[in-house]
Amino acid sequence: MTMLDELHQDHVNLTRLLDMLRQKVAKLREGEHPNFGLMADVIDYITNYADVHHHPREDQMYAYFRGRDAELDKAIDRCEAEHREMKHLGVELSEAVDCILHDAVMPMDQFTDRLEQFVTQQTDHLNLEEGELFPKLQAVASEEDWQELTKDLPRPEDPLFGEKQAAQYSELYRELLAEMVNP
Ligand SMILES: [Fe+2]
Numbered sequence: 001m002t003m004l005d006e007l008h009q010d011h012v013n014l015t016r017l018l019d020m021l022r023q024k025v026a027k028l029r030e031g032e033h034p035n036f037g038l039m040a041d042v043i044d045y046i047t048n049y050a051d052v053h054h055h056p057r058e059d060q061m062y063a064y065f066r067g068r069d070a071e072l073d074k075a076i077d078r079c080e081a082e083h084r085e086m087k088h089l090g091v092e093l094s095e096a097v098d099c100i101l102h103d104a105v106m107p108m109d110q111f112t113d114r115l116e117q118f119v120t121q122q123t124d125h126l127n128l129e130e131g132e133l134f135p136k137l138q139a140v141a142s143e144e145d146w147q148e149l150t151k152d153l154p155r156p157e158d159p160l161f162g163e164k165q166a167a168q169y170s171e172l173y174r175e176l177l178a179e180m181v182n183p
């Protein structure tokens with residue numbers, strides 16, 4: 001498995017979570033109140049795991065391939081800027097969910113807009129990477145590049161999709177399993 005394959009697997013996992021959030025947006029638009037605790041876990045996982053693990057690995061990979069191709073460099077610039085924007089929106093959204101969980105006043109349509117914006121931003125970013133950046137990297141990279149990039153690189157445990165689930169995500173994990181059986 002190259003680093004790109006691992007990052008791609010993260011994207012597959014993220015896509016499932018974003019699908020869940022998209023369903024929550026639809027529910028909220030219909031005036032229903034979804035399980036906010038579970039929603040908080042999804043957002044927390046996406047923002048924390050992405051910021052601590054996924055984006056830094058991507059940034060490292062992008063930095064490594066800089067200067068090989070002008071078009072590629074442009075796409076890398078965009079991606080890196082998006083990582084910063086996503087972090088910002090993720091923090092904002094986590095705070096908004098916290099407010100709701102602690103019964104603070106928060107207009108639901110305002111929250112729903114924010115949640116939808118978050119889902120759209122994450123999805124667009126995934127599409128940019130999967131549709132444009134990753135194929136470009138694949139085209140310029142050699143076997144030696146991937147070896148160079150993965151050497152001495154510890155693979156941190158994924159607290160949701162890894163072999164050992166962290167207790168904090170156990171409810172979310174059960175929900176994902178249930179969804180697999182009963183989509
Ligand atoms: Fe990214």
Ligand SMILES: [Fe+2]
Nearest residue numbers: 011054058129
């Ligand atoms: Fe990514």
